[in-house]
Amino acid sequence: MxxxxxxxxxxxxxxxxxxxxxxxxxxxxxxxxxxxxxxxxxxxxxxxxxxxxxxxxxxxxxxxxxxxxxxxxxxxxxxxxxxxxxxxxxxxxxxxxxxxxxxxxxxxxxxxxxxxxxxxxxxxxxxxxxxxxxxxxxxxxYRWQPQSEIMAEIHAWWRANQDQGRTSVLFAYALGKTQRLLAALDPEAGPICVHGAARVFLPAYEAAGVRFPPIHSAEAAEVRRFAGRALVLAPYSSFRTPWFHALGPTSTASASGWMQIRGHRRRQGVDRGFVLSDxxxxxxxxxxxxxxxxxxxxxxxxxxxxxxxxxxxxxxxxxxxxxxxxxxxxxx
Ligand SMILES: [Zn+2]
Ligand SMILES: [Zn+2]
CATH class of the missing domain: 3.60.15.10 (Ribonuclease Z/Hydroxyacylglutathione hydrolase-like)
Incomplete structure (x- = not known):
C-alpha cells in the first residue's frame, strides 16, 4: 500500500x-x-x-x-x-x-x-x-502564560495609556488573534475600535456563536473622538501608515508568541509585547x-x-x- x-x-x-x-x-x-x-x-x-x-x-x-x-x-x-x-x-x-x-x-x-x-x-x-x-x-x-494573566497585563497597559491620554494600539493578526482578544476584552475599560481588515471576519465568528463586546470603527476621526481612552485592534501592517499617524498620541503593542523573544519586539518597534500565541x-x-x-x-x-x-x-x-x-x- x-x-x-x-x-x-x-x-x-x-x-x-x-x-x-x-x-x-x-x-x-x-x-x-x-x-x-x-x-x-x-x-x-x-x-x-x-x-x-x-x-x-x-x-x-x-x-x-x-x-x-x-x-x-x-x-x-x-x-x-x-x-x-x-x-x-x-x-x-x-x-x-x-x-x-x-x-x-x-x-x-x-x-x-x-x-x-x-x-x-x-x-x-x-x-x-x-x-x-x-x-x-x-x-x-516557548511556554505560554495563562491567557487570563496576559489579558490582565493588556488591561493594565490600556489603563496606564488612558491616564496619559494616549490611544492604545494593539497589533494582532486580522484573523484569529484579533477575535480572540476581542472576546476577552472588558468593554467597561473603555471604547474598543477594530480595524476593517479584522472586522470582515466578525460575522463568521458571530454566526458560530462567539460573543463580542460592542465595537467601534477604527477610522482615525472616530478614534480621536475618544481622546486617548480607546483601545484599537489593528494588523501590524497598519503601523506607521497615514491612518496610524492620524490617530494622535498613541502607545503601541503587539500580541504574538514571538513577543517572547525580546529582539523581535525591538525589531517591530512597538512599545510593548504581549506573549499570546494561537x-x-x-x-x-x-x-x-x-x-x-x-x-x-x-x-x-x-x-x-x-x-x-x-x-x-x-x-x-x-x-x-x-x-x-x-x-x-x-x-x-
Ligand atoms: Zn500556518
Ligand atoms: Zn494558521
Missing amino acids: PNLLEYTPSGWYCPIGDFFIDPHAPVERAVVTHGHTDHACPGSRHYLAAASSVLVLKERLGPDADIEALPFGQSMTMNGVNVSLHPAGHVLGSAQVRIEYRGEVWVVSGDYKTVAEPSCEPFEPVRCHVFVTESTFALPV HADWEGLLSAIRATGAERIGVTHGHTEVLCRWLREQGTDCWQASLVRRWSEDVG
Missing part, C-alpha cells in the same frame, strides 16, 4: 483519495484546514472544509469558491478514503484532517493550539498511526503528540529539526516533512 499521504511541491497529497491538504497551488480537490493565507490558497476547483470555517474561507477564496462544508466529527469518503475533520483550536473552524484507509489512520494537524478559549472550538486529540504536526514554537523556551507551546506540542498515540510523527512548519531530534531521543519514529516556508500572516 502506498503512503496515505506524501509531500509534493504543491503540498500534502493523498494518492489513493486523490486530494490535497492545504495545497500551495490550485488543484482539483483541496481539503483546507483553516483560513490563514499559508493554508488557504485560492483557485482550486473544489474545497472541503469545516462547516464553521466556510464564511471565513469565502473571505479568503472568493465568494464563488466551491466549498463543501463538513461538520466536525462527521466523515465522508473520497475514492474509498474516509475523511473527517476535528477541531485544532487555532482559529474559528480550524481543523485537523483525519484520513483512514483499510484501518490505517493518518492525521494532519494543520496549525493548532491546545489551550481552550472562547473564540474557537477547543483542540481535540485524535488517535492515529501517523501524526503530522506543526512545530512553529517547538523550542523549550499555536501550541513546547509542552502543548509534546502533550498533543503523546495524546495521538501515533507510532510515527511527521514534523512540518517551524522548528522541525529540534522537535524531531527530541522525539527520536524519546524513541519515537519521526521525520522532517519538508515544507516550503512561505510568507505567512499567522505565524504567531
Whole structure:
C-alpha cells in the first residue's frame, strides 16, 4: 500500500483519495484546514472544509469558491478514503484532517493550539498511526502564560495609556488573534475600535456563536473622538501608515508568541509585547503528540529539526516533512 499521504511541491497529497491538504497551488480537490493565507490558497476547483470555517474561507477564496462544508466529527469518503475533520483550536473552524484507509489512520494537524478559549472550538486529540504536526514554537523556551494573566497585563497597559491620554494600539493578526482578544476584552475599560481588515471576519465568528463586546470603527476621526481612552485592534501592517499617524498620541503593542523573544519586539518597534500565541507551546506540542498515540510523527512548519531530534531521543519514529516556508500572516 502506498503512503496515505506524501509531500509534493504543491503540498500534502493523498494518492489513493486523490486530494490535497492545504495545497500551495490550485488543484482539483483541496481539503483546507483553516483560513490563514499559508493554508488557504485560492483557485482550486473544489474545497472541503469545516462547516464553521466556510464564511471565513469565502473571505479568503472568493465568494464563488466551491466549498463543501463538513461538520466536525462527521466523515465522508473520497475514492474509498474516509475523511473527517476535528477541531485544532487555532482559529474559528480550524481543523485537523483525519484520513483512514483499510484501518490505517493518518492525521494532519494543520496549525493548532491546545489551550481552550472562547473564540474557537477547543483542540481535540485524535488517535492515529501517523501524526503530522506543526512545530512553529517547538523550542523549550516557548511556554505560554495563562491567557487570563496576559489579558490582565493588556488591561493594565490600556489603563496606564488612558491616564496619559494616549490611544492604545494593539497589533494582532486580522484573523484569529484579533477575535480572540476581542472576546476577552472588558468593554467597561473603555471604547474598543477594530480595524476593517479584522472586522470582515466578525460575522463568521458571530454566526458560530462567539460573543463580542460592542465595537467601534477604527477610522482615525472616530478614534480621536475618544481622546486617548480607546483601545484599537489593528494588523501590524497598519503601523506607521497615514491612518496610524492620524490617530494622535498613541502607545503601541503587539500580541504574538514571538513577543517572547525580546529582539523581535525591538525589531517591530512597538512599545510593548504581549506573549499570546494561537499555536501550541513546547509542552502543548509534546502533550498533543503523546495524546495521538501515533507510532510515527511527521514534523512540518517551524522548528522541525529540534522537535524531531527530541522525539527520536524519546524513541519515537519521526521525520522532517519538508515544507516550503512561505510568507505567512499567522505565524504567531
Ligand atoms: Zn494558521
Ligand atoms: Zn500556518
